[in-house]
Amino acid sequence: MKTAYRVLAYLVATGVFVQAGAIAYAWFATLNDLDGGAVIDSDWEGNLGHAMHGIVGTMVIPLLVIALLIVSFFAKFPGAVRYALIILGLLVLQIVLAFVAFGAPVVGALHGANALAILGVSITAAQRVPRSTTTTDASAPANAVA
Amino acid sequence: MTEREALGRRRRVVAAVVASLLVLGPLAWFWWSSLVPANASVMDMGYPDTGGGPAAASGHGHEPEDGPRVSVATLTGPSGGVPDVELTLTADAGPIEVGGRTVAGYTLNGTSPGPTIEAVVGDLVQVTLVNRSVPDGTTLHWHGVDVPNAEDGVAGVTQDAVPEGGSHVYRFVVEYAGTYWYHSHQVSHAQVRGGLFGALVVRPAAPQEGVEAVAAVHTYGAVPTVNGSTGDLRVDAAAGDRVRVRVVNTGSGVLRAWVPGSGYRLLALDGRDLHDPGRVAEQAVLIGGGGRADLEVTVPDDGSVRVRLGSQSVIVGPADDAPDGDDPRSTLDLLTYGTPTDVGFDPRAVDRRFDYAIGRRPGFVAGRPGLQWTINGHTYPDVPMFVVSEGDVVRMILRNSSGQGHPMHLHGHHLLVLSRDGAPSTGSPWWTDSLELAAGESYEVAFVADNPGVWMDHCHNLPHAQQGLVAHLAYTGVDTPYVLGGDLDNTPE
Structure with a gap:
């Protein structure tokens, strides 16, 4: 379970990299298309980068974070559940910020900043997983479910 | 391991399992309840909203029925009579050429847009739709023409999608002069945007003089066009001519129309003449997705006049070019344009009142997570079925707190705008x-329930409809034999 926890936490971090790359590609590709004579109106649904950002952000990463939370209940090390809950909270905030930003684009800046918080906390969570495979008796009482 | 340790370990495992179920249970329930059952009738979808009127025989759910039920399949146009306008439209899926590029799309009789159908008030129109090669099936919906329900062309609600190799005959009488359009209502977010549409013009019975033109604005991919062409639309006319430009916004977004350096009159909106339309200058007309606006311009003595339709132009007059100018930014307010006249009913004698509040929240629709549109707080398919009886005067308050604009389209009826954000129509x-319901706006509208059937009431930003911004209006005692899904995979959005 500890290994699963570590892998899932790193996958969440990887997801943030993918999201940053996808959205940067999406807008550079858009600018390139505009230079090529394309016209954007509200019919426009974006390109592959936007689609990828939407799918990874609303489906892939949420599934990873929920899996992380489930695994955290069984991973016996201090702070496992707490970190998973913090990541979940930041993810919910991230989705709410995205939702609000459609109507108030300046909120989008916080969406970008909060992504870095998800990245930082998920890497920290992965690194907190004890490397040893045996659990000491002393740490066992801290495993209580949060 | 002592017995006590083993017990403690077992307890922790049980606690972890319970915690997991507490997380997964609600998620699974939300996901499961958002699924749209295969072969579902819209009559069983969501919950009935009777708007304060009687609910008798609303037909919702499977409660026992008293009295005979009318099937929408019987609510057809005239079955007899020789049509005044008769044509066949053959639908194909295939490449179309737009602005020198070849893109995947759809055609009717080999072109996109399809042919413009022209009729005179009172004409019986008969259109045979032949699906030659559209794999998902197709239909035709007569946007803005308040046809009998069975002619409305909504797959899974008023008919089955016409499969490849199949055909369907639409017959209806056109009662109001105006500018309309027709388009597929099967997988419409793909088919309409891919070009499966055309214009429909109904002229007054008295012969009209003067020049007029249809300008159907459509964006194929990221290529904006007028009547399928990326260039200016040229309308030849002589100095002094008054020319009616019938603008059709076939897209999902707002279209702004203005006349640089000249005045114009807005003669009609959505197939209804405006009363006493005055001269407009330095203002743009806002046309929501699916909407139409008839602008009248006068050809100047010294050349042509330009009608700007977003980034595109219509050049009216003898010359190939005309003065251009930026969007005046100011928008013509239709609450105060023209003068009042009789509307044919009393909007104060209300039988039913409905709310149609559009919001947005995270959730599941059809098993997919995302930021979902809500109607009165509910997500598709748990949306209201607005129930009316024939003859009711209905008032509806449309509100939009979703953060994005929505062009709301009720089938089979025209809505009379009473007020916007509390300011009355004068x-x-x-x-x-x-x-068009901009973000943050609210409108109160009224209509007479005079066209029995089961009607879609949805956002005409077609991707939004596909995402679940769809409700229905049903008359008491009317039922539909058609289902969403089914053998023909009816998918109206």
């Missing part, structure tokens, strides 16, 4: 079938 009666 100009010409403002009839609409495609009402």
Whole structure:
């Protein structure tokens, strides 16, 4: 379970990299298309980068974070559940910020900043997983479910 | 391991399992309840909203029925009579050429847009739709023409999608002069945007003089066009001619129309004439997705006049070019344009009142997570079925707190705008079938329930409809034999 926890936490971090790359590609590709004579109106649904950002952000990463939370209940090390809950909270905030930003684009800046918080906390969570495979008796009482 | 340790370990495992179920249980329930059952009738979808009127025989759910039920399949146009306008439209899926590029799309009789159908008030129109090669099936919906329900062309609600190799005959009488359009209502977010549409013009019975033109604005991919062409639309006319430009916004977004350096009159909106339309200058007309606006311009003595339709232009007059100018930014307010006249009913004698509040929240629709549109707080398919009886005067308050604009389209009826954000309509009666509801706006509208059937009431930003911004209006005692899904995979959105 500890290994699963570590892998899932790193996958969440990887997801943030993918999201940053996808959205940067999406807008550079858009600018390139505009230079090529394309016209954007509200019919426009974006390109592959936007689609990828939407799918990874609303489906892939949420599934990873929920899996992380489930695994955290069984991973016996201090702070496992707490970190998973913090990541979940930041993810919910991230989705709410995205939702609000459609109507108030300046909120989008916080969406970008909060992504870095998800990245930082998920890497920290992965690194907190004890490397040893045996659990000491002393740490066992801290495993209580949060 | 002592017995006590083993017990403690077992307890922790049980606690972890319980915690997991507490997380997964609600998620699974939300996901499961968002699924749209295969072969579902829209009559069983969501919950009935009777708007304060009687609910008798609303037909919702499977409660026992008293009295005979009318099937929408019987609510057809005239079955007898020789059509005044008769044509066959053959639908194909295939490449179309737009602005020198070849893109995947759809055609009717080999072109996109399809041919413009022209009729005179009172004409019986008969259109045979032949699906030659559209794999998902197709239909035709007569946008803005308040046809009998069975002719409305909504797959899974008023008919089955016409499969490849199949055909379907539509017959209806056109009662109001105006500018309309027709388009597929099967997988419409793909088919309409891919070009499966055309214009429909109904002229007054008295012969009209003067020049007029249809300008159907459509964006194929990221290529904006007028009547399928990326260039200016040229309308030849002589100096002094008054020319009616019938603008059709076939897209999902708002279209702004203005006349640089010249005045114009807005003669009609959504197939209804405006009363006493005055001269407009330095203002743009806002046309929501699916909406139409008839602008009248006068050809100047020294060349042509330009009608700007977003980034595109219509050049009216003898010369190939005309002065251009930026969007005046100011928008013509239809609440105060023109003068009042009789609307044919009393909007104060209300039988039913409905709310149609559009919001947005995270959730599941059809098993997919995302930021979902809500109607009165509910997500598709748990949306209201607005129930009316024939003859009711209905008032509806449309609100939009979703953060994005929505062109709301009620099938089979025209809505009379009473007020916007509390400010009453004091100009010409403002009839609409495609009402652009900007973010934060609210409108109160009224209509007479005079066209029995089961009607879609949805956002005409077609991807939004596909995402679940769809409700229905049903008359008491009317039922539909058609289902969403089914053998023909009816998918109206």
